Amino acid sequence: MIQGVDNRGAFRPAQGEIPTSPGVYRFSDRHGRVLYIGKAKNLRARLANYFQPLQSLMPRTQRMLALAAQVDWTVVATDTESLILEHTWITEFKPPFNVQFKDDKTYPYLAVTLREESPRLIITRNERIRGARYFGPYPKVWALRETTALLQQAFPIRTCNDADYRRAMSTGRPCLAGQIGRCHGPCSQLITIEAHRERANALVAFLAGGDTSHLRELQRGMREAAAAQEYELAARLRDQAQAVEHVLEKNAVVLGLDVNLDVFGMRADELAASAHQFIIRGGRIRGERSWIVDVEIDDSLSTLLEQVVQTAYEGDREPPAEILVPQLPDDVTDLEAALSAKRPRQGRVRMRVPERGEKVQLMERAVLNAGENLIRHKLKRAADLTARTDALAELQRALGMDEAPLRIECIDVSHLQGTGVVASLVVFEDGLPAKGAYRKYRIEETRDDTDSIHQVVARRAAQLNRARESGEPASGVYRDRPQLLIVDGGEPQVKAAARALREAGITDIALCGVAKRLEELWLPDDPFPVILPRTSDALFLVQRVRDEAHRFAITFQRQRRSTSIASQLSEVPGLGPKRVQVLLKHFGSVTRLRAATVAELSAAPGVGEKLAEQILAHLNSTAAPAKLEASSEPDQDGGLSNE
Numbered sequence: 001m002i003q004g005v006d007n008r009g010a011f012r013p014a015q016g017e018i019p020t021s022p023g024v025y026r027f028s029d030r031h032g033r034v035l036y037i038g039k040a041k042n043l044r045a046r047l048a049n050y051f052q053p054l055q056s057l058m059p060r061t062q063r064m065l066a067l068a069a070q071v072d073w074t075v076v077a078t079d080t081e082s083l084i085l086e087h088t089w090i091t092e093f094k095p096p097f098n099v100q101f102k103d104d105k106t107y108p109y110l111a112v113t114l115r116e117e118s119p120r121l122i123i124t125r126n127e128r129i130r131g132a133r134y135f136g137p138y139p140k141v142w143a144l145r146e147t148t149a150l151l152q153q154a155f156p157i158r159t160c161n162d163a164d165y166r167r168a169m170s171t172g173r174p175c176l177a178g179q180i181g182r183c184h185g186p187c188s189q190l191i192t193i194e195a196h197r198e199r200a201n202a203l204v205a206f207l208a209g210g211d212t213s214h215l216r217e218l219q220r221g222m223r224e225a226a227a228a229q230e231y232e233l234a235a236r237l238r239d240q241a242q243a244v245e246h247v248l249e250k251n252a253v254v255l256g257l258d259v260n261l262d263v264f265g266m267r268a269d270e271l272a273a274s275a276h277q278f279i280i281r282g283g284r285i286r287g288e289r290s291w292i293v294d295v296e297i298d299d300s301l302s303t304l305l306e307q308v309v310q311t312a313y314e315g316d317r318e319p320p321a322e323i324l325v326p327q328l329p330d331d332v333t334d335l336e337a338a339l340s341a342k343r344p345r346q347g348r349v350r351m352r353v354p355e356r357g358e359k360v361q362l363m364e365r366a367v368l369n370a371g372e373n374l375i376r377h378k379l380k381r382a383a384d385l386t387a388r389t390d391a392l393a394e395l396q397r398a399l400g401m402d403e404a405p406l407r408i409e410c411i412d413v414s415h416l417q418g419t420g421v422v423a424s425l426v427v428f429e430d431g432l433p434a435k436g437a438y439r440k441y442r443i444e445e446t447r448d449d450t451d452s453i454h455q456v457v458a459r460r461a462a463q464l465n466r467a468r469e470s471g472e473p474a475s476g477v478y479r480d481r482p483q484l485l486i487v488d489g490g491e492p493q494v495k496a497a498a499r500a501l502r503e504a505g506i507t508d509i510a511l512c513g514v515a516k517r518l519e520e521l522w523l524p525d526d527p528f529p530v531i532l533p534r535t536s537d538a539l540f541l542v543q544r545v546r547d548e549a550h551r552f553a554i555t556f557q558r559q560r561r562s563t564s565i566a567s568q569l570s571e572v573p574g575l576g577p578k579r580v581q582v583l584l585k586h587f588g589s590v591t592r593l594r595a596a597t598v599a600e601l602s603a604a605p606g607v608g609e610k611l612a613e614q615i616l617a618h619l620n621s622t623a624a625p626a627k628l629e630a631s632s633e634p635d636q637d638g639g640l641s642n643e
Contacts (some may be wrong), residue, residue: 006054007066008050015048020044022039022042022043022079022082023043023076024038024073024086025039025047025074026038026071027050027064030069034093035064037090038086039083039086043073047071059520063531083338084341087307108125109134109287110134110138110147110148112133113129114200115130118157118193119158119197119200120157121148121152121157121159121200121203123144123145135208135286138287151203154241156184157196157200158183158185169187178190184196221237222238222241258283260281260320261320261322261323261324262277262279262312262320263278263323263363264277264326265365265369266305266308266370267367267370267371267374268301268304268374269295269543272292272378273292274291274370275290275304275308276288276367277290278366280362288369290369291308291311301327302330305327309335309339310338313342318346319339319342319343321346321348321349321350323339323351326353332351335351336350336351388431391536392431392541398532399484399510399530403483405484405510408428408545409460409482410426410486410488411453411497412549412553413452413456414554422442422443422553423443423453424439424441426549426552427482428548431541433548438552440552440556441455443455449489450496453497453500457485457487461503464504467481481509484509486542486545487514489513489514490515494512494513494523498511512530514546515529519532579606583607596616
């Protein structure tokens with residue numbers, strides 16, 4: 001769209017044609033496929049944003065509008081109705097430019113089939129069994145099998161399949177499971193249908209809210225049987241009571257027994273987000289689930305949370321009275337009203353951000369799990385050989401390269417408020433990091449970031465030229481010649497890098513820059529950036545390379561700062577290497593140590609008031625940035641040894 005034709009005039013409605021009422025709008029392409037669905041409190045004001053000058057729109061919005069050929073809208077009475085209709089249509093049409101949820105539909109559930117004459121407790125992935133009461137979902141099926149075995153021991157109910165049950169009931173002979181004591185349904189001829197249903201209801205009450213009345217009843221019966229010297233019965237009741245206790249231990253109490261709520265944690269980056277839900281019933285974690293979300297069209301955390309919460313309660317899933325989220329959605333009132341409609345007899349649903357106590361800890365745990373799930377998603381994608389191959393091929397096509405970039409080098413610059421400038425060079429071979437080829441650079445004098453990029457690229461270009469002139473074999477890890485060089489930055493940084501390569505006479509290495517936030521790729525001689533699809537493997541690879549270069553540069557920059565302060569402190573009389581390390585450990589960072597007062601320094605182990613005054617005076621006298629000593633010897637080009 002950025003380089004194409006602006007065809008919005010062909011489908012732009014007249015200003016007075018669009019109503020000012022709340023409603024839902026949808027953009028479609030010329031084939032009728034829905035591209036994007038959104039809601040608005042004022043349709044006219046919202047749609048006007050899509051017809052601003054192109055340069056004021058986000059690149060992803062421009063890509064959507066490049067494909068659009070029609071815009072339609074539906075007026076509703078309230079904001080709540082627009083919220084519900086938007087989610088319904090997104091679920092039905094799955095527009096490519098809306099948030100896309102990769103919800104694992106294979107989560108296992110515990111279900112009690114209450115609709116049957118003789119209910120069963122089963123593990124199922126089918127969420128549509130009529131009349132069943134569901135509990136979960138649970139992330140690990142093996143743990144669920146252990147819990148089910150304990151529950152069936154604590155609440156002996158039918159385990160046989162429907163065919164065996166009907167045969168046993170019609171013939172009057174127990175099924176095989178009943179004969180060996182594995183099935184305790186009415187078909188075993190040991191319990192009536194009514195008594196069996198009461199037992200199933202007790203199981204449902206226990207799973208729904210941690211009802212411990214059944215445990216107390218078992219313990220009382222055990223004591224009575226022991227007193228009557230019915231030891232076999234007492235032993236059986238004891239085993240059932242222990243099974244109940246084990247289930248309670250597996251579902252540790254996190255809140256009060258009367259607390260029922262759901263907790264949503266979220267972690268996101270530029271391309272994807274992960275949501276994690278804890279299902280708390282009776283103060284215990286009864287289930288959990290995770291989503292991976294593709295981030296699109298400038299989605300904020302508020303927008304993502306709104307969509308995640310709606311997805312969590314699709315179909316017959318009923319929300320609890322309280323939902324904890326890390327941040328309130330913008331339309332929290334309408335979202336609460338929509339969720340409350342799913343439980344008309346139980347009262348209103350409230351969403352809030354926890355501020356203290358156990359609920360804050362639970363939220364932190366949910367956010368931690370969301371972060372871990374996002375990492376696993378990224379690692380799984382990075383380890384996929386097919387995905388890496390597709391990423392390299394797609395990157396070759398997008399950048400117009402003659403061959404796939406089997407070796408990619410990326411340069412990033414790091415500094416602290418303009419001081420202590422360093423740079424990193426990381427290497428990816430076949431889409432995987434080659435850490436043995438990483439390099440660090442010191443930059444003693446520079447005007448700005450573009451000058452720093454020019455210096456580092458010039459030094460790397462000189463190394464490549466010397467390697468070629470000396471005839472160094474291509475098998476050398478560090479001296480291999482890259483097919484693609486990436487710099488962290490936009491058009492100015494790319495032009496500086498291109499000038500350095502041109503001055504070195506290098507023309508066989510492709511160059512691009514990756515700009516943060518929008519994740520655009522800038523080429524040296526192109527006034528417009530290359531926009532890769534948000535879900536593409538190529539963009540994922542570029543982002544991963546850029547992030548690794550940034551991490552390596554930051555690590556080196558921190559090492560230099562730590563080395564600098566340590567060398568300065570070692571000049572203070574009475575402050576040896578051990579005390580220097582104790583000081584750095586006590587304050588945790590160089591910034592906090594420099595900002596400390598005499599009283600705070602005196603509180604550090606082994607430091608008195610007099611020594612604290614000497615330390616503070618020395619740090620103040622060396623406040624001007626000094627030339628830092630590197631932790632490794634530089635090579636002749638100013639690069640440092642690998643990681």
